Amino acid sequence: MATYYLFETATGYSLFEGKSIEEIGGLLASVQESITSLKRFKKIVKLHAFMPFTLAEQALENMQEISAGRYHKDLKNFLKMNMPSVKKNKYKLAVEDSRLPNALNEIFPDLCCIKNETTNEIFRGIRMHFDEMIEGFDVKNLARGQLGLAHAYSRSKVMTDIKRYDKHII
Amino acid sequence: PRGGPRGGAKVIVEPHRFPGVYIIRGKEDMIGTRSLAPGETVYQEKKVQIQEGEIKIEYRVWNPYRSKIAATILGGVEQLGIRPGCKVLYLGAASGTTVSHVADIVGLEGSVYAVEFSERSGRDLVNMAKKRINVVPIVDDARHPIRYRMLVPMVDVLFADVAQRDQARILALNAQHYLKNGGRFLISIKANCIDSTVEPSVVFEREIETLKELGFVPEEMITLEPYEVDHAAVSGVYRPS
Numbered sequence A: 001m002a003t004y005y006l007f008e009t010a011t012g013y014s015l016f017e018g019k020s021i022e023e024i025g026g027l028l029a030s031v032q033e034s035i036t037s038l039k040r041f042k043k044i045v046k047l048h049a050f051m052p053f054t055l056a057e058q059a060l061e062n063m064q065e066i067s068a069g070r071y072h073k074d075l076k077n078f079l080k081m082n083m084p085s086v087k088k089n090k091y092k093l094a095v096e097d098s099r100l101p102n103a104l105n106e107i108f109p110d111l112c113c114i115k116n117e118t119t120n121e122i123f124r125g126i127r128m129h130f131d132e133m134i135e136g137f138d139v140k141n142l143a144r145g146q147l148g149l150a151h152a153y154s155r156s157k158v159m160t161d162i163k164r165y166d167k168h169i170i
Numbered sequence B: 001p002r003g004g005p006r007g008g009a010k011v012i013v014e015p016h017r018f019p020g021v022y023i024i025r026g027k028e029d030m031i032g033t034r035s036l037a038p039g040e041t042v043y044q045e046k047k048v049q050i051q052e053g054e055i056k057i058e059y060r061v062w063n064p065y066r067s068k069i070a071a072t073i074l075g076g077v078e079q080l081g082i083r084p085g086c087k088v089l090y091l092g093a094a095s096g097t098t099v100s101h102v103a104d105i106v107g108l109e110g111s112v113y114a115v116e117f118s119e120r121s122g123r124d125l126v127n128m129a130k131k132r133i134n135v136v137p138i139v140d141d142a143r144h145p146i147r148y149r150m151l152v153p154m155v156d157v158l159f160a161d162v163a164q165r166d167q168a169r170i171l172a173l174n175a176q177h178y179l180k181n182g183g184r185f186l187i188s189i190k191a192n193c194i195d196s197t198v199e200p201s202v203v204f205e206r207e208i209e210t211l212k213e214l215g216f217v218p219e220e221m222i223t224l225e226p227y228e229v230d231h232a233a234v235s236g237v238y239r240p241s
Helices: A021-025 A028-034 A038-042 A056-067 A073-082 A100-107 A117-133 A140-158 B068-074 B097-106 B119-131 B167-178 B200-213
Strands: A002-009 A012-018 A045-052 A091-094 B012-015 B021-025 B029-034 B047-052 B055-062 B087-091 B111-116 B135-139 B155-160 B179-190 B216-223 B231-238
Touching (some): A002 A140, A028 A038, A056 A073, A056 A140, B021 B055, B029 B068, B068 B231
Antiparallel strands (some): A002 A012, B012 B021, B021 B029, B029 B055, B047 B055
């Protein structure tokens, strides 16, 4: 039974496919070790799908939902397009945020989400090797995307009233 | 007191044993960092310009009374972890004054992911980050690192100055997601924020025990006297191989 890993970054959504958690669950120590080596890590998980954000506004909207533990319609579409049918295939979706399964079950009632010590370790590995695992995409993109999105997101937080500077005192 | 270099005073700048940190020798010795944004000050800190051939290099004086990392360096910490080219996750960035010096140290090959929850301080942080493109400002809650997961990669160093009772737990949560195996951590501990009913030394010892339980290997502890009262900094390694 395969496990898919949903990994959200400033540049887009990605889905990694890995061996079942049951299969590697007993090998937590070796997972911890393998995440330091890309070659070994690639034997555990590989990229299944990636959907880049095309606009800065799109990245910000998605981040605001993700940060709040909700899903954006882009995420819903990404999962619908790239996950196998739940009824025909038995698999689990690993997530980093324990609030996400509740939100996702609204749209995928049969989907089984998972988050535990082992999936946490796998996500460390994905975060570690993301640039190399997502071949074909400009490596510098992620750092640049994070910088731009962080500014947009933080600005949206500190300036909740964006009209603040346009108000005239009469 | 004013102290320090005045106009025309002879000042010599030497590298500190930590790359990216400098000793500014004048009337009194100070430490500083080489400014990534010459001409700008972040918190009215003093600037020192040195002419090297054709180019002018600007250093910013780093005040240990205003920065716990500066106090930690002057307190004689053996390993800082923060060095040119590295990625730092900085929790409790406040207005970004110390963050700006850390950004100077890591340089353009490195990055500082600076987390601050207060919107008021966050605004200053965002403005400072406009002048330093290696600072990634994150106005969010360090207690919930999952909320900013789209913005942070695996980092080499995790620093925390959050002055919260459960700061060791906050450090551990962030390390679990973002600190590389073998990465370094540095945490500033304000004794009376954690427990004001016992001696600071007891609080520090307990915090070190808590850190050990959470997967950290504390290596050294520096008290921040005379710059801060009843404060200590603990530095060490996370998940050493």
